[in-house]
Amino acid sequence: MTKTITFNELRKIKDSLPDGSMSKIAEELGISTETVRNYFGGHNYRDGQSVGVHIEPGPDGGVVSLDDTGILELALKYSNL
Numbered sequence: 001m002t003k004t005i006t007f008n009e010l011r012k013i014k015d016s017l018p019d020g021s022m023s024k025i026a027e028e029l030g031i032s033t034e035t036v037r038n039y040f041g042g043h044n045y046r047d048g049q050s051v052g053v054h055i056e057p058g059p060d061g062g063v064v065s066l067d068d069t070g071i072l073e074l075a076l077k078y079s080n081l
Contacts, residue, residue, distance in 0.1 A: 003069045007041070007061030013072070014040040016079040025074045039071045 026033040039053055054065040066072060 003066045003072065005064055005066070006059075007055060007064050009060075010040060010064050010072075011061065013075050013079055013081065016081050017075060018078065018080065021075070021078040024078065025071055028074060029070055036071055039066075040075075 022036045023033050026036045029036075041053075041055075053067075056063045056065070
C-alpha cells in the first residue's frame, strides 16, 4: 500500500518516538535498525537497506511517497502523537 505525506510530517513522527522505538520496530519487522532510520531520511546503506521512500522537493520539506507503510504504522503505534 503506497502512502504520500510531507517530509516534515515523516520527521515529526520520527521525532515523537520514545527512545528505543526504532530498535523495537526493526525487531518486530525482522529488519535492521539502520533500515528503519533510512525510512525516516537516514542514508546509511552500508548497514541498512533502502526501503522504498521516494522524496520529491517542495514545500513543507517536500513530498514523500512510501511504497510500504509497515514501518510507518508501527511508528505511529509507538509515537507520542
